[in-house]
Amino acid sequence: MSDTPLLTVEDLKVDFPTRKGLVQAVRGISFSLGREKLGIVGESGSGKSMTGRSILRLVSAPGQVSARRLEFDGIELQSLSESQMREIRGQRISMVMQDPKFSLNPVMRVGEQIAEAYRVHQNVPQDEAKRRALDMLRAVRIRDPERVYRAFPHEVSGGMGQRIMIAMMLIPDPDLLIADEPTSALDVTVQLQVLAILDDLVSQRGMGLIFISHDLSLVASFCDRVVIMYAGRVMEICDAKNLSAARHPYTRGLLNCLPKIDGDGSDLPVLRRDPEWLEHGL
C-alpha cells in the first residue's frame, strides 16, 4: 500500500434544508482510503449512501455538500468545475448502485451500454469498443458473452445484471470504485460470487474500493477496514479482522443483535441507542 492515500475526506457534511429546518444527513465525517477495501456500515438513514454520493458530487439539490478536504489522488474535488468533474466521474472514480433493474437502460442492449461507457472516455472505433466490452464480460465471468452482449436488461437474472453493472463501471479502468450495496438484492451464494469478482479485480488492478453495506458480518469478512456510521457520524473505524473486538457500544450492539446459526434461541439482545452518540463522532 502506498503512503499517500488515494482519497482523503475531512469533515464532510451533507445538509438538506426542509420546511421543518435543516436535516443533517452527514455531520462532519473524516476518513482516508488507500488501495484497499474500505467498508462503510450503518443502518438505514445513517448517511452511508450520502457519503458515497457526495464524493462523486451526485447529491442532488436541495442537498448541500461541504467539506474541509475532499482530495482524490492529489486533486481537490471541490475546486473542480462541472466539466472537469465529468472527466473524473466514470473514468477515475466510478460507482455501482444497488439494483441493476433501475440502473441499466431498459431499451438498449447491455453490451452496447458497456461499450458506450468505454467510448465516452476513450476515442476508439466501435468494433474496438465491442471487443473490450466482450473481454470485460468475460472478466466478470459471464459464460456466454456474445449472447449476453445482445441481451436486453430484462432478459438477464439479477446476479448477471449486477455483473454487467460491474463490467460497465470497470471498463474505463477507474482508480476508485464506490459500490453502494452492490449485492444486497442477490441470493447469498450469488452475492459472494459477485464479491469474489470484485475482490479479484480490485487486487489485480490495484484499485481502491469503498463498499457501502448494512451487513456488518459480510463487511467484516470482505473488507480490510470498516467505518461504522450512525446518524451521520462515524462511531468507530477499525480493522475488519479485529471487528469482534470492537469497543464502541454501537458496534457491539449491532454485532450482538445478529441471530447466529449455532445460537441457543434465547431472546436476542436489543440495541439501546445512547443520545450521546448523536453529539460525539470520531
Added chain:
Amino acid sequence: MTAMITASDLNVIFGKGADRVHAVRDVSFSVTEGTTFSLVGESGSGKSTVLRALSGLNPDWRGALTVAGKALTPRRDKAFYKLVQMVFQDPYGSLHPRHTVDRILMEPLAIHGLSDPDRRIEQVLEEVGLGPQFRFRYPHQLSGGQRQRVAIGRALILEPRILLLDEPTSALDVSVQAEVLNLLQRLKAERGLTYILVSHDLSVVAHMCDELAVMNHGAVVEAMDVGLLKSHQPNHPYTRQLMTASLGYDRAAIDRFEDFGLSE
C-alpha cells in the same frame, strides 16, 4: 403432539406450453402444533409459493393440504382466515397508505363481526409493543419496525392459531430485526401459536424454528431438525453450501461453489 398443518405431494404449476413453470414439486411436510417450521431457499426456490397455496392466495395447486385436521379446498371460508393469518415481507407495501392504524386493525374485526373492537385494538397494540398513541397514526408516520408490528397486530387481532410469516424481517435493519424476532417468539410462547416461517437467512431460521425444509428449484432437498443445522451438520451438499455462504466471505470457499440444477 398433533400435526397442525400437513402438506402431501403439493404441486404448483404456472403457465402453459413453453411458459410452463413447475414452481413447487411434490412437497410434503407436517408441522406440530405450537412449533415453528421453516422453509428455506434462494429466490425462485418455491418457498413463498408453498406459503401462498397454504394461505389461499394462490388457488391453483394440486395435492393435499390440511389445517387443524381439515382438508383444504382451493376456496377458503371465513373460519379458515380466523384460524390462519399471514404477515408479509414488506411493511411498506402491506399497509394501506391512506388508512390509519385504527382502521387497518378495525377491518378484520368488521369482516368477522367480532365484538368490542375498541378493547381488542388497544389490547393488540399493547401486545405488539406499540402504545395507544400509535392508534390514529398513518403508516408514513411509522418506522419500518413499527409498521411490521402493526402488520403482526393485524394478523393477531383475530386470535388465530397459525401465523404464516413470509420473510417478516428481511426489509428491516438488524437491530429492528432483533426486536421483531423477539416479539414473535414471545407471542408464540404466550399464545401457543404455530408458525411457518419462510426465509432465505439461515441464521434467522436457526434462531426461530424447530424443524426446517430446504428447497431448491421447487423441491425439498432436505428436511431436518434444527439441531442438525446448529451443529453445522446438514447432509445435503446444497444445504452445506448455503450454510458456508451464510457464514461470510471466504474467497477459497467461493471457488468450490457448485450450481445445483434441477434433479429430475
